Amino acid sequence: MEVEKMDENDWKYHGEGNKSIVVSHAQHSQVLRFLKHNVEDHKHRCQTSEQAQQHIQNIVDFGKHVMRPLLGENYVHHGEAVKLPLDFVRLLSLKVEPERPESRTDKVMDTLSGWAMCLPNLTQLPDHLSEHRPPLCIEIKPKCGFLPWSRHVTKDVKLKACRFCMHQHLKISSGKWKRRSQYCPLDLFSGSKQRMFLAIKHLLEEAQNNLKIFKNGELIFGCKDDVDQKQDLNELAQHLWPYFSPTVPLIQGRPHRKAVLHNLTQVVTMALLSSGEPGDTTEHRRFHPPKSRDHCRTNMLLQDCCHKANRGLPKDCVLSKILQVQLLDDLDIEGIYPLYKRVERYLAEYPEERSRLQLDGPYNESFLERVRRCPSDDDGSIEYAVGKIHQYRVAMAAKDCSIMITLAPYEGDDILWPTLEIQPSKPRFRGAVSILDLDPKPYESIPHQYKLDLQIVSNYLRSVQSNVELASPNLCLNSEDCTLLFHSA
Numbered sequence: 001m002e003v004e005k006m007d008e009n010d011w012k013y014h015g016e017g018n019k020s021i022v023v024s025h026a027q028h029s030q031v032l033r034f035l036k037h038n039v040e041d042h043k044h045r046c047q048t049s050e051q052a053q054q055h056i057q058n059i060v061d062f063g064k065h066v067m068r069p070l071l072g073e074n075y076v077h078h079g080e081a082v083k084l085p086l087d088f089v090r091l092l093s094l095k096v097e098p099e100r101p102e103s104r105t106d107k108v109m110d111t112l113s114g115w116a117m118c119l120p121n122l123t124q125l126p127d128h129l130s131e132h133r134p135p136l137c138i139e140i141k142p143k144c145g146f147l148p149w150s151r152h153v154t155k156d157v158k159l160k161a162c163r164f165c166m167h168q169h170l171k172i173s174s175g176k177w178k179r180r181s182q183y184c185p186l187d188l189f190s191g192s193k194q195r196m197f198l199a200i201k202h203l204l205e206e207a208q209n210n211l212k213i214f215k216n217g218e219l220i221f222g223c224k225d226d227v228d229q230k231q232d233l234n235e236l237a238q239h240l241w242p243y244f245s246p247t248v249p250l251i252q253g254r255p256h257r258k259a260v261l262h263n264l265t266q267v268v269t270m271a272l273l274s275s276g277e278p279g280d281t282t283e284h285r286r287f288h289p290p291k292s293r294d295h296c297r298t299n300m301l302l303q304d305c306c307h308k309a310n311r312g313l314p315k316d317c318v319l320s321k322i323l324q325v326q327l328l329d330d331l332d333i334e335g336i337y338p339l340y341k342r343v344e345r346y347l348a349e350y351p352e353e354r355s356r357l358q359l360d361g362p363y364n365e366s367f368l369e370r371v372r373r374c375p376s377d378d379d380g381s382i383e384y385a386v387g388k389i390h391q392y393r394v395a396m397a398a399k400d401c402s403i404m405i406t407l408a409p410y411e412g413d414d415i416l417w418p419t420l421e422i423q424p425s426k427p428r429f430r431g432a433v434s435i436l437d438l439d440p441k442p443y444e445s446i447p448h449q450y451k452l453d454l455q456i457v458s459n460y461l462r463s464v465q466s467n468v469e470l471a472s473p474n475l476c477l478n479s480e481d482c483t484l485l486f487h488s489a
Protein backbone atom coordinates (compact mmCIF):
# COMPACT_ATOMS: atom_id res chain seq x y z
CA MET A 1 0.00 0.00 0.00
CA GLU A 2 1.47 3.32 -1.08
CA VAL A 3 0.37 5.66 1.65
CA GLU A 4 1.16 8.84 -0.33
CA LYS A 5 -1.16 7.78 -3.18
CA MET A 6 -4.21 6.98 -1.11
CA ASP A 7 -7.48 7.76 -2.86
CA GLU A 8 -10.79 7.48 -1.00
CA ASN A 9 -12.46 6.31 -4.23
CA ASP A 10 -10.51 3.06 -4.04
CA TRP A 11 -12.14 2.18 -0.71
CA LYS A 12 -15.67 1.42 0.37
CA TYR A 13 -17.59 0.87 3.56
CA HIS A 14 -17.28 -2.74 4.69
CA GLY A 15 -18.66 -2.99 8.22
CA GLU A 16 -18.35 -1.86 11.79
CA GLY A 17 -18.73 -2.86 15.40
CA ASN A 18 -18.79 -0.97 18.64
CA LYS A 19 -15.19 0.17 18.51
CA SER A 20 -14.07 0.27 14.92
CA ILE A 21 -15.13 0.93 11.36
CA VAL A 22 -13.74 -1.11 8.48
CA VAL A 23 -13.32 -0.15 4.81
CA SER A 24 -12.22 -2.51 2.05
CA HIS A 25 -10.15 -1.87 -1.05
CA ALA A 26 -11.97 -2.24 -4.37
CA GLN A 27 -9.17 -4.20 -6.09
CA HIS A 28 -6.74 -5.46 -3.47
CA SER A 29 -7.61 -7.89 -0.76
CA GLN A 30 -7.02 -5.42 2.06
CA VAL A 31 -9.04 -3.60 4.68
CA LEU A 32 -8.37 -0.57 6.84
CA ARG A 33 -9.73 -0.62 10.37
CA PHE A 34 -10.22 2.78 12.04
CA LEU A 35 -11.04 3.29 15.69
CA LYS A 36 -14.19 5.17 16.62
CA HIS A 37 -14.80 7.72 19.37
CA ASN A 38 -17.81 9.03 21.24
CA VAL A 39 -19.01 12.21 19.54
CA GLU A 40 -18.14 14.31 22.61
CA ASP A 41 -14.60 12.89 22.93
CA HIS A 42 -14.08 13.58 19.25
CA LYS A 43 -15.31 17.17 19.53
CA HIS A 44 -12.96 17.87 22.40
CA ARG A 45 -10.08 16.07 20.76
CA CYS A 46 -9.60 13.94 23.86
CA GLN A 47 -6.86 11.83 22.30
CA THR A 48 -3.58 13.07 20.86
CA SER A 49 -2.14 11.55 17.71
CA GLU A 50 0.56 9.84 19.84
CA GLN A 51 -2.09 8.28 22.06
CA ALA A 52 -4.02 7.07 19.00
CA GLN A 53 -0.84 5.58 17.58
CA GLN A 54 -0.13 3.83 20.88
CA HIS A 55 -3.69 2.52 21.02
CA ILE A 56 -3.48 1.03 17.53
CA GLN A 57 0.01 -0.35 18.20
CA ASN A 58 -1.27 -1.99 21.40
CA ILE A 59 -4.01 -3.73 19.42
CA VAL A 60 -1.50 -4.98 16.83
CA ASP A 61 0.93 -6.13 19.57
CA PHE A 62 -1.80 -7.88 21.53
CA GLY A 63 -2.80 -9.82 18.41
CA LYS A 64 0.80 -10.60 17.47
CA HIS A 65 2.47 -11.40 20.80
CA VAL A 66 -0.41 -12.63 22.93
CA MET A 67 -3.42 -13.92 20.97
CA ARG A 68 -1.52 -15.41 18.03
CA PRO A 69 0.68 -17.68 20.16
CA LEU A 70 -2.35 -18.70 22.23
CA LEU A 71 -4.78 -19.28 19.36
CA GLY A 72 -2.45 -20.45 16.63
CA GLU A 73 -0.51 -18.81 13.82
CA ASN A 74 -2.87 -19.99 11.09
CA TYR A 75 -5.87 -18.36 12.66
CA VAL A 76 -4.68 -14.90 13.67
CA HIS A 77 -3.77 -12.04 11.31
CA HIS A 78 -2.63 -9.19 13.49
CA GLY A 79 -2.13 -6.65 10.70
CA GLU A 80 -0.02 -3.55 11.07
CA ALA A 81 -0.39 0.04 12.21
CA VAL A 82 -0.42 2.58 9.38
CA LYS A 83 -0.28 6.37 9.36
CA LEU A 84 -2.51 7.76 6.63
CA PRO A 85 -2.77 11.27 5.15
CA LEU A 86 -5.38 13.25 7.08
CA ASP A 87 -7.06 14.53 3.90
CA PHE A 88 -7.60 10.96 2.72
CA VAL A 89 -9.09 9.96 6.08
CA ARG A 90 -11.45 12.96 6.16
CA LEU A 91 -12.72 12.33 2.61
CA LEU A 92 -13.08 8.64 3.32
CA SER A 93 -15.08 9.34 6.46
CA LEU A 94 -17.46 11.58 4.46
CA LYS A 95 -17.76 8.90 1.80
CA VAL A 96 -18.70 6.08 4.20
CA GLU A 97 -21.00 8.10 6.47
CA PRO A 98 -24.21 7.46 4.44
CA GLU A 99 -23.48 3.70 4.47
CA ARG A 100 -23.27 3.44 8.23
CA PRO A 101 -26.12 1.82 10.16
CA GLU A 102 -28.13 4.30 12.20
CA SER A 103 -27.61 2.27 15.38
CA ARG A 104 -23.85 2.83 15.20
CA THR A 105 -23.85 6.58 14.63
CA ASP A 106 -23.48 7.39 18.32
CA LYS A 107 -19.76 7.10 17.57
CA VAL A 108 -17.63 8.72 14.88
CA MET A 109 -14.60 7.51 12.98
CA ASP A 110 -11.25 8.83 14.18
CA THR A 111 -10.39 11.35 11.48
CA LEU A 112 -7.95 13.32 13.61
CA SER A 113 -4.98 11.05 14.20
CA GLY A 114 -4.52 9.44 10.78
CA TRP A 115 -3.73 6.12 12.47
CA ALA A 116 -5.44 2.88 11.43
CA MET A 117 -4.77 -0.84 11.09
CA CYS A 118 -4.16 -2.48 7.74
CA LEU A 119 -5.27 -6.13 7.53
CA PRO A 120 -5.88 -8.76 4.88
CA ASN A 121 -9.50 -8.80 3.73
CA LEU A 122 -10.59 -12.06 5.28
CA THR A 123 -13.81 -12.25 3.25
CA GLN A 124 -11.67 -12.82 0.14
CA LEU A 125 -9.34 -15.59 -0.99
CA PRO A 126 -6.18 -15.11 -3.03
CA ASP A 127 -7.09 -14.63 -6.72
CA HIS A 128 -5.81 -17.93 -8.04
CA LEU A 129 -8.28 -19.81 -5.90
CA SER A 130 -11.36 -17.76 -6.64
CA GLU A 131 -12.12 -20.07 -9.55
CA HIS A 132 -15.34 -19.51 -11.44
CA ARG A 133 -17.44 -18.58 -8.39
CA PRO A 134 -16.75 -15.76 -5.96
CA PRO A 135 -15.72 -16.72 -2.43
CA LEU A 136 -18.28 -17.13 0.30
CA CYS A 137 -17.49 -16.00 3.79
CA ILE A 138 -19.37 -16.91 6.93
CA GLU A 139 -18.61 -14.81 9.98
CA ILE A 140 -19.69 -16.09 13.39
CA LYS A 141 -19.34 -14.26 16.69
CA PRO A 142 -19.64 -17.31 18.93
CA LYS A 143 -19.45 -15.63 22.41
CA CYS A 144 -18.74 -17.54 25.63
CA GLY A 145 -18.84 -21.32 25.17
CA PHE A 146 -18.84 -22.59 28.75
CA LEU A 147 -20.68 -22.35 32.05
CA PRO A 148 -18.59 -21.07 34.95
CA TRP A 149 -17.64 -23.49 37.70
CA SER A 150 -15.75 -21.05 39.93
CA ARG A 151 -16.38 -21.25 43.68
CA HIS A 152 -16.69 -17.45 43.62
CA VAL A 153 -19.97 -17.61 41.72
CA THR A 154 -22.73 -16.56 44.13
CA LYS A 155 -25.80 -17.04 41.93
CA ASP A 156 -26.68 -20.64 41.29
CA VAL A 157 -28.37 -19.82 38.01
CA LYS A 158 -24.99 -18.91 36.47
CA LEU A 159 -23.95 -22.53 36.85
CA LYS A 160 -26.96 -23.67 34.83
CA ALA A 161 -27.81 -21.00 32.26
CA CYS A 162 -25.14 -19.56 29.98
CA ARG A 163 -24.34 -15.85 29.86
CA PHE A 164 -25.37 -15.42 26.22
CA CYS A 165 -28.81 -16.94 26.77
CA MET A 166 -29.40 -14.94 29.96
CA HIS A 167 -28.11 -11.77 28.28
CA GLN A 168 -30.72 -12.20 25.52
CA HIS A 169 -33.43 -11.31 28.03
CA LEU A 170 -31.67 -8.07 28.95
CA LYS A 171 -31.07 -7.21 25.29
CA ILE A 172 -34.77 -7.65 24.56
CA SER A 173 -35.90 -5.59 27.54
CA SER A 174 -33.43 -2.81 26.71
CA GLY A 175 -34.65 -2.76 23.08
CA LYS A 176 -31.28 -3.72 21.58
CA TRP A 177 -33.00 -6.54 19.66
CA LYS A 178 -36.66 -7.22 18.96
CA ARG A 179 -36.61 -11.01 18.95
CA ARG A 180 -34.79 -13.40 21.23
CA SER A 181 -32.14 -15.53 19.58
CA GLN A 182 -32.39 -19.26 20.31
CA TYR A 183 -28.70 -19.66 19.54
CA CYS A 184 -26.74 -21.11 22.44
CA PRO A 185 -22.91 -20.95 22.33
CA LEU A 186 -22.75 -24.17 24.36
CA ASP A 187 -24.29 -26.00 21.41
CA LEU A 188 -21.79 -24.56 18.96
CA PHE A 189 -18.84 -25.44 21.21
CA SER A 190 -20.22 -28.91 22.09
CA GLY A 191 -18.40 -30.79 19.32
CA SER A 192 -21.61 -32.73 18.71
CA LYS A 193 -22.62 -32.27 15.07
CA GLN A 194 -26.28 -32.50 15.99
CA ARG A 195 -25.99 -29.63 18.48
CA MET A 196 -23.77 -27.60 16.16
CA PHE A 197 -26.36 -27.91 13.38
CA LEU A 198 -28.97 -26.65 15.78
CA ALA A 199 -26.76 -23.71 16.81
CA ILE A 200 -26.24 -22.72 13.16
CA LYS A 201 -29.95 -23.14 12.42
CA HIS A 202 -30.70 -20.75 15.27
CA LEU A 203 -28.12 -18.28 13.99
CA LEU A 204 -29.76 -18.36 10.58
CA GLU A 205 -33.19 -17.82 12.11
CA GLU A 206 -32.11 -14.82 14.17
CA ALA A 207 -28.67 -13.57 13.19
CA GLN A 208 -28.40 -10.48 15.45
CA ASN A 209 -24.69 -9.61 15.43
CA ASN A 210 -23.59 -13.25 15.66
CA LEU A 211 -23.81 -14.23 11.99
CA LYS A 212 -22.93 -12.48 8.76
CA ILE A 213 -22.52 -13.99 5.32
CA PHE A 214 -20.52 -12.35 2.53
CA LYS A 215 -20.39 -13.25 -1.15
CA ASN A 216 -17.45 -11.82 -3.05
CA GLY A 217 -16.79 -9.54 -0.07
CA GLU A 218 -20.34 -8.09 -0.06
CA LEU A 219 -22.63 -8.63 2.89
CA ILE A 220 -25.60 -10.77 1.77
CA PHE A 221 -26.96 -11.82 5.14
CA GLY A 222 -26.98 -10.62 8.74
CA CYS A 223 -26.64 -7.60 10.91
CA LYS A 224 -29.11 -5.36 9.13
CA ASP A 225 -29.85 -2.20 11.02
CA ASP A 226 -33.58 -2.74 10.85
CA VAL A 227 -34.05 -4.92 13.88
CA ASP A 228 -37.75 -5.38 13.07
CA GLN A 229 -37.10 -7.02 9.77
CA LYS A 230 -36.55 -10.77 9.73
CA GLN A 231 -33.75 -11.92 7.46
CA ASP A 232 -34.96 -13.48 4.26
CA LEU A 233 -33.79 -17.08 4.16
CA ASN A 234 -35.29 -17.59 0.70
CA GLU A 235 -33.12 -14.81 -0.63
CA LEU A 236 -30.11 -16.35 1.10
CA ALA A 237 -30.89 -19.73 -0.47
CA GLN A 238 -31.01 -18.05 -3.92
CA HIS A 239 -27.56 -16.55 -3.31
CA LEU A 240 -26.11 -19.85 -2.10
CA TRP A 241 -27.74 -22.28 -4.48
CA PRO A 242 -25.06 -22.07 -7.24
CA TYR A 243 -22.48 -23.33 -4.70
CA PHE A 244 -24.49 -26.42 -3.91
CA SER A 245 -26.29 -26.95 -7.22
CA PRO A 246 -24.84 -30.43 -7.86
CA THR A 247 -26.62 -31.75 -4.78
CA VAL A 248 -29.65 -29.45 -4.62
CA PRO A 249 -32.10 -29.63 -7.50
CA LEU A 250 -34.45 -26.80 -8.41
CA ILE A 251 -38.12 -27.30 -7.63
CA GLN A 252 -40.38 -25.30 -9.92
CA GLY A 253 -37.41 -23.13 -10.82
CA ARG A 254 -36.51 -22.33 -7.21
CA PRO A 255 -33.85 -23.89 -5.01
CA HIS A 256 -35.05 -26.07 -2.18
CA ARG A 257 -34.35 -23.72 0.71
CA LYS A 258 -34.02 -26.32 3.42
CA ALA A 259 -31.59 -28.38 1.34
CA VAL A 260 -29.39 -25.37 0.52
CA LEU A 261 -29.24 -24.27 4.15
CA HIS A 262 -28.56 -27.83 5.27
CA ASN A 263 -25.59 -27.96 2.89
CA LEU A 264 -24.32 -24.63 4.19
CA THR A 265 -24.69 -25.82 7.78
CA GLN A 266 -22.73 -28.97 7.01
CA VAL A 267 -19.88 -27.08 5.37
CA VAL A 268 -19.68 -24.56 8.19
CA THR A 269 -19.69 -27.33 10.80
CA MET A 270 -16.88 -29.14 9.03
CA ALA A 271 -14.85 -25.96 8.78
CA LEU A 272 -15.34 -25.27 12.47
CA LEU A 273 -14.21 -28.79 13.37
CA SER A 274 -11.30 -28.96 10.96
CA SER A 275 -7.75 -28.59 12.23
CA GLY A 276 -6.87 -26.52 9.16
CA GLU A 277 -4.49 -29.18 7.88
CA PRO A 278 -5.00 -30.44 4.32
CA GLY A 279 -6.86 -33.71 4.16
CA ASP A 280 -7.99 -33.33 7.74
CA THR A 281 -11.00 -35.44 8.62
CA THR A 282 -11.69 -33.93 12.04
CA GLU A 283 -11.39 -37.21 13.94
CA HIS A 284 -8.49 -36.29 16.20
CA ARG A 285 -7.68 -36.00 19.87
CA ARG A 286 -10.54 -34.25 21.56
CA PHE A 287 -10.67 -31.38 24.01
CA HIS A 288 -13.16 -31.49 26.88
CA PRO A 289 -13.52 -28.40 29.04
CA PRO A 290 -12.64 -29.18 32.65
CA LYS A 291 -15.35 -29.27 35.32
CA SER A 292 -17.82 -27.07 33.49
CA ARG A 293 -21.23 -28.53 32.56
CA ASP A 294 -21.97 -28.32 28.89
CA HIS A 295 -25.73 -27.82 28.73
CA CYS A 296 -27.54 -24.59 29.23
CA ARG A 297 -30.76 -24.85 31.14
CA THR A 298 -32.41 -22.21 28.95
CA ASN A 299 -32.16 -24.73 26.15
CA MET A 300 -34.49 -27.36 27.48
CA LEU A 301 -35.25 -28.64 23.99
CA LEU A 302 -31.90 -30.31 23.97
CA GLN A 303 -31.89 -31.95 27.29
CA ASP A 304 -33.71 -35.06 26.25
CA CYS A 305 -32.38 -35.65 22.80
CA CYS A 306 -28.75 -34.69 23.19
CA HIS A 307 -27.77 -35.18 26.77
CA LYS A 308 -25.30 -37.84 25.80
CA ALA A 309 -23.98 -35.86 22.88
CA ASN A 310 -20.90 -34.55 24.65
CA ARG A 311 -18.17 -35.39 22.18
CA GLY A 312 -15.72 -32.63 22.95
CA LEU A 313 -13.93 -30.71 20.21
CA PRO A 314 -11.05 -31.85 17.99
CA LYS A 315 -8.05 -30.38 19.78
CA ASP A 316 -6.73 -28.06 17.09
CA CYS A 317 -9.95 -26.84 15.55
CA VAL A 318 -10.78 -23.16 15.75
CA LEU A 319 -13.54 -23.63 18.33
CA SER A 320 -11.28 -25.63 20.61
CA LYS A 321 -8.54 -22.99 20.36
CA ILE A 322 -10.99 -20.22 21.23
CA LEU A 323 -12.58 -22.19 24.07
CA GLN A 324 -9.21 -22.99 25.65
CA VAL A 325 -8.40 -19.28 25.77
CA GLN A 326 -11.88 -18.38 27.08
CA LEU A 327 -11.34 -20.88 29.89
CA LEU A 328 -8.48 -18.77 31.23
CA ASP A 329 -11.35 -16.99 32.97
CA ASP A 330 -11.54 -19.63 35.68
CA LEU A 331 -12.49 -17.32 38.56
CA ASP A 332 -15.45 -15.64 36.88
CA ILE A 333 -15.94 -11.88 37.15
CA GLU A 334 -17.09 -12.46 40.74
CA GLY A 335 -13.64 -13.79 41.58
CA ILE A 336 -11.83 -11.17 39.48
CA TYR A 337 -13.52 -8.10 40.93
CA PRO A 338 -11.99 -8.48 44.45
CA LEU A 339 -8.58 -8.93 42.81
CA TYR A 340 -9.17 -5.75 40.80
CA LYS A 341 -9.88 -3.95 44.07
CA ARG A 342 -6.66 -5.38 45.53
CA VAL A 343 -4.72 -3.96 42.59
CA GLU A 344 -6.49 -0.60 42.89
CA ARG A 345 -5.54 -0.34 46.57
CA TYR A 346 -1.95 -1.21 45.70
CA LEU A 347 -1.82 1.36 42.90
CA ALA A 348 -3.22 4.04 45.19
CA GLU A 349 -0.12 3.48 47.33
CA TYR A 350 2.40 2.80 44.55
CA PRO A 351 1.11 4.52 41.37
CA GLU A 352 4.51 4.14 39.70
CA GLU A 353 4.00 0.34 39.69
CA ARG A 354 1.29 0.56 37.03
CA SER A 355 3.68 0.32 34.13
CA ARG A 356 5.78 -2.52 35.63
CA LEU A 357 2.58 -4.51 36.10
CA GLN A 358 1.75 -3.96 32.40
CA LEU A 359 -1.87 -3.08 33.08
CA ASP A 360 -2.02 -1.01 29.88
CA GLY A 361 0.58 -3.00 27.99
CA PRO A 362 3.04 -3.22 26.43
CA TYR A 363 1.61 -6.46 25.10
CA ASN A 364 4.84 -8.32 24.53
CA GLU A 365 6.42 -11.68 25.36
CA SER A 366 6.69 -10.74 29.00
CA PHE A 367 2.94 -10.03 29.17
CA LEU A 368 2.31 -13.45 27.63
CA GLU A 369 4.65 -15.03 30.20
CA ARG A 370 2.60 -13.44 33.01
CA VAL A 371 -0.55 -14.93 31.46
CA ARG A 372 1.01 -18.36 31.07
CA ARG A 373 2.86 -18.54 34.37
CA CYS A 374 0.25 -17.14 36.71
CA PRO A 375 0.21 -19.23 39.92
CA SER A 376 -2.97 -21.19 40.47
CA ASP A 377 -3.33 -20.45 44.20
CA ASP A 378 -3.90 -17.06 45.71
CA ASP A 379 -0.97 -16.24 48.01
CA GLY A 380 -2.39 -12.77 48.64
CA SER A 381 0.22 -11.16 46.41
CA ILE A 382 -0.19 -8.40 43.89
CA GLU A 383 1.53 -10.60 41.31
CA TYR A 384 -1.21 -13.20 41.63
CA ALA A 385 -3.97 -10.56 41.34
CA VAL A 386 -2.38 -9.03 38.24
CA GLY A 387 -1.74 -12.44 36.64
CA LYS A 388 -5.38 -13.46 37.07
CA ILE A 389 -6.57 -10.09 35.73
CA HIS A 390 -4.34 -10.47 32.68
CA GLN A 391 -5.76 -13.97 32.12
CA TYR A 392 -9.28 -12.66 32.51
CA ARG A 393 -8.72 -9.90 29.95
CA VAL A 394 -7.25 -12.35 27.47
CA ALA A 395 -10.24 -14.65 28.01
CA MET A 396 -12.61 -11.71 27.50
CA ALA A 397 -11.02 -10.98 24.12
CA ALA A 398 -11.62 -14.61 23.12
CA LYS A 399 -15.25 -14.34 24.29
CA ASP A 400 -15.85 -11.38 21.99
CA CYS A 401 -13.95 -12.43 18.86
CA SER A 402 -15.38 -13.51 15.51
CA ILE A 403 -14.57 -16.49 13.31
CA MET A 404 -14.33 -15.98 9.55
CA ILE A 405 -14.76 -19.05 7.36
CA THR A 406 -13.87 -18.19 3.79
CA LEU A 407 -14.66 -20.74 1.12
CA ALA A 408 -14.36 -21.12 -2.61
CA PRO A 409 -15.65 -24.02 -4.69
CA TYR A 410 -12.72 -26.04 -5.89
CA GLU A 411 -12.53 -28.63 -8.61
CA GLY A 412 -8.78 -29.18 -9.04
CA ASP A 413 -6.68 -31.87 -7.37
CA ASP A 414 -3.63 -29.85 -6.36
CA ILE A 415 -3.13 -28.72 -2.84
CA LEU A 416 -2.49 -25.10 -3.76
CA TRP A 417 -3.18 -23.43 -0.50
CA PRO A 418 -2.99 -25.88 2.32
CA THR A 419 -5.21 -24.26 4.85
CA LEU A 420 -8.46 -26.10 4.72
CA GLU A 421 -10.07 -28.73 2.59
CA ILE A 422 -13.55 -29.76 3.46
CA GLN A 423 -16.30 -31.92 2.09
CA PRO A 424 -14.21 -34.38 0.10
CA SER A 425 -17.24 -35.48 -1.89
CA LYS A 426 -18.90 -32.95 -4.19
CA PRO A 427 -19.32 -30.01 -3.85
CA ARG A 428 -15.74 -29.42 -2.71
CA PHE A 429 -14.57 -26.27 -1.07
CA ARG A 430 -11.18 -24.92 -0.24
CA GLY A 431 -10.62 -22.05 2.05
CA ALA A 432 -9.41 -20.66 5.31
CA VAL A 433 -10.55 -20.11 8.86
CA SER A 434 -9.44 -16.98 10.73
CA ILE A 435 -10.19 -15.26 14.00
CA LEU A 436 -10.70 -11.51 14.12
CA ASP A 437 -11.46 -8.73 16.57
CA LEU A 438 -8.98 -9.78 19.23
CA ASP A 439 -8.45 -6.39 20.81
CA PRO A 440 -7.32 -6.17 24.43
CA LYS A 441 -10.16 -5.38 26.82
CA PRO A 442 -9.25 -2.48 29.08
CA TYR A 443 -8.31 -3.09 32.71
CA GLU A 444 -10.72 -0.25 33.61
CA SER A 445 -13.72 -2.15 32.23
CA ILE A 446 -13.67 -4.67 35.11
CA PRO A 447 -16.12 -2.74 37.36
CA HIS A 448 -18.44 -2.37 34.37
CA GLN A 449 -18.23 -6.12 33.70
CA TYR A 450 -19.04 -6.80 37.34
CA LYS A 451 -22.15 -4.58 37.26
CA LEU A 452 -23.26 -5.96 33.91
CA ASP A 453 -23.00 -9.51 35.23
CA LEU A 454 -25.26 -8.63 38.18
CA GLN A 455 -27.70 -6.92 35.84
CA ILE A 456 -27.84 -9.85 33.39
CA VAL A 457 -28.54 -12.33 36.17
CA SER A 458 -31.14 -10.28 38.02
CA ASN A 459 -32.92 -9.34 34.80
CA TYR A 460 -32.94 -12.99 33.72
CA LEU A 461 -34.34 -14.21 37.01
CA ARG A 462 -37.01 -11.51 36.92
CA SER A 463 -37.94 -12.28 33.36
CA VAL A 464 -38.11 -16.06 33.86
CA GLN A 465 -40.11 -15.52 37.03
CA SER A 466 -42.66 -13.33 35.29
CA ASN A 467 -42.95 -15.81 32.42
CA VAL A 468 -43.70 -18.52 34.93
CA GLU A 469 -46.33 -16.37 36.58
CA LEU A 470 -47.96 -15.63 33.24
CA ALA A 471 -47.88 -19.21 32.08
CA SER A 472 -50.01 -22.09 33.27
CA PRO A 473 -49.65 -22.92 36.96
CA ASN A 474 -48.37 -26.36 35.96
CA LEU A 475 -45.33 -25.04 34.13
CA CYS A 476 -42.30 -25.90 36.15
CA LEU A 477 -38.97 -24.09 36.11
CA ASN A 478 -36.92 -27.13 36.87
CA SER A 479 -35.76 -28.49 33.54
CA GLU A 480 -35.69 -32.07 34.82
CA ASP A 481 -39.47 -31.90 35.20
CA CYS A 482 -40.15 -30.66 31.69
CA THR A 483 -40.58 -32.83 28.64
CA LEU A 484 -40.30 -31.16 25.27
CA LEU A 485 -40.03 -32.96 22.01
CA PHE A 486 -37.21 -32.14 19.67
CA HIS A 487 -37.65 -32.79 15.98
CA SER A 488 -34.38 -33.07 14.12
CA ALA A 489 -34.19 -31.11 10.84
Ligand SMILES: O=P(O)(O)O[C@@H]1[C@@H](OP(=O)(O)O)[C@H](OP(=O)(O)O)[C@H](O)[C@H](OP(=O)(O)O)[C@H]1OP(=O)(O)O
Pocket (backbone or CB within 6 Å): 017, 018, 019, 209, 396, 399, 400, 441, 445
Ligand atom coordinates in the same frame (compact mmCIF):
# COMPACT_ATOMS: atom_id res chain seq x y z
O1 LIG B 1 -20.43 -7.56 27.10
P1 LIG B 1 -21.04 -8.23 25.90
O2 LIG B 1 -21.01 -9.70 26.00
O3 LIG B 1 -22.38 -7.69 25.57
O4 LIG B 1 -20.09 -7.91 24.65
C1 LIG B 1 -20.01 -6.64 24.00
C2 LIG B 1 -20.57 -6.79 22.59
O5 LIG B 1 -21.95 -7.00 22.70
P2 LIG B 1 -22.70 -8.33 22.20
O6 LIG B 1 -23.29 -8.90 23.45
O7 LIG B 1 -21.73 -9.23 21.54
O8 LIG B 1 -23.73 -7.81 21.28
C3 LIG B 1 -20.35 -5.53 21.78
O9 LIG B 1 -20.80 -5.78 20.46
P3 LIG B 1 -21.96 -4.89 19.78
O10 LIG B 1 -21.60 -3.47 19.95
O11 LIG B 1 -23.23 -5.24 20.53
O12 LIG B 1 -22.01 -5.36 18.36
C4 LIG B 1 -18.86 -5.19 21.72
O13 LIG B 1 -18.19 -6.22 21.04
C5 LIG B 1 -18.28 -5.03 23.11
O14 LIG B 1 -16.86 -4.92 23.01
P4 LIG B 1 -16.11 -3.52 23.06
O15 LIG B 1 -16.66 -2.80 24.24
O16 LIG B 1 -16.45 -2.88 21.78
O17 LIG B 1 -14.68 -3.89 23.19
C6 LIG B 1 -18.55 -6.26 23.96
O18 LIG B 1 -18.15 -5.95 25.29
P5 LIG B 1 -17.10 -6.79 26.15
O19 LIG B 1 -17.88 -7.34 27.27
O20 LIG B 1 -16.54 -7.86 25.29
O21 LIG B 1 -16.10 -5.80 26.55
Ligand SMILES: Nc1ncnc2c1ncn2[C@@H]1O[C@H](COP(=O)(O)OP(=O)(O)OP(=O)(O)O)[C@@H](O)[C@H]1O
Pocket (backbone or CB within 6 Å): 014, 015, 016, 017, 018, 019, 020, 021, 022, 031, 033, 119, 120, 121, 122, 123, 139, 212, 400, 402, 436, 437, 439
Ligand atom coordinates in the same frame (compact mmCIF):
# COMPACT_ATOMS: atom_id res chain seq x y z
N1 LIG C 1 -9.70 -8.30 8.32
C1 LIG C 1 -11.00 -8.21 7.99
N2 LIG C 1 -11.40 -8.68 6.80
C2 LIG C 1 -12.70 -8.60 6.44
N3 LIG C 1 -13.66 -8.06 7.20
C3 LIG C 1 -13.31 -7.57 8.40
C4 LIG C 1 -11.96 -7.63 8.86
N4 LIG C 1 -11.91 -7.06 10.09
C5 LIG C 1 -13.17 -6.70 10.38
N5 LIG C 1 -14.01 -7.00 9.38
C6 LIG C 1 -15.47 -6.76 9.31
O1 LIG C 1 -15.78 -5.57 10.00
C7 LIG C 1 -16.68 -5.84 11.09
C8 LIG C 1 -16.31 -4.95 12.27
O2 LIG C 1 -15.00 -5.24 12.67
P1 LIG C 1 -14.64 -5.59 14.19
O3 LIG C 1 -15.41 -6.78 14.64
O4 LIG C 1 -13.19 -5.67 14.29
O5 LIG C 1 -15.23 -4.29 14.89
P2 LIG C 1 -15.32 -3.96 16.41
O6 LIG C 1 -15.82 -2.58 16.51
O7 LIG C 1 -14.04 -4.28 17.07
O8 LIG C 1 -16.43 -4.99 16.90
P3 LIG C 1 -17.03 -5.18 18.35
O9 LIG C 1 -18.37 -4.55 18.36
O10 LIG C 1 -17.12 -6.68 18.49
O11 LIG C 1 -16.09 -4.58 19.33
C9 LIG C 1 -16.51 -7.33 11.37
O12 LIG C 1 -17.68 -7.85 11.94
C10 LIG C 1 -16.23 -7.89 9.98
O13 LIG C 1 -17.42 -8.13 9.28
